[in-house]
Amino acid sequence: MSTFGKVLVGLTLLLIPVWIFLIAANAQKNKNWEAEIEKIQKQVAQLEQESETIQSEIAKKRDEVTQWQASLGQELALRRAKQAEAEQLHSAAFADLLRLKNLQATSETTQKNAEDNRDQRTAEVKAETDALEKERAAVKDLQAVNKEQMDRLAELRNEFVSLQKANKAKVSQLLK
16 A cells, blocks of 8 residues: 555544544534424413413403593593583684774774875876876977988988989990
8 A cells, every 4th residue: 555545544544533523513412402492392382372361361451441442532522522612602702802803903904005005006197197298208309300310211212213213314325
């Protein structure tokens, strides 16, 4: 056998106890986990039973709370109705007082606004009249300028027509 084969056989013999130890440790671990799983399964079964008991107790408490809330709701509705009636009477009296105060304030404001509007309208009419007079004067000035320019245009038109006739006469003489 070669040296390499001897070394390999030696390593194999050394590693066999290590593998045996590891396999034994794994088997022990699995055994411990099996016991732990059984313990947890028992706890789960116990908790499920307790859960059913608690669920029934919760249902009873919900029924009691629902009945209590219904009676409390009826009592509260009665009290709210009485309070709403009292508040309605109070609100009606207060609303009448506010309405009268608002009516007085509105009439005072309306009178003041009417006076202000009258003064403003008077000022606007005066401003409009002044502006209208200025515009009329401007129109008269523009009419005078327009007349002058129209006269000048007529003059230039006549001059153009006479020049055109003279030019046509010259052209016809040149062509002959």
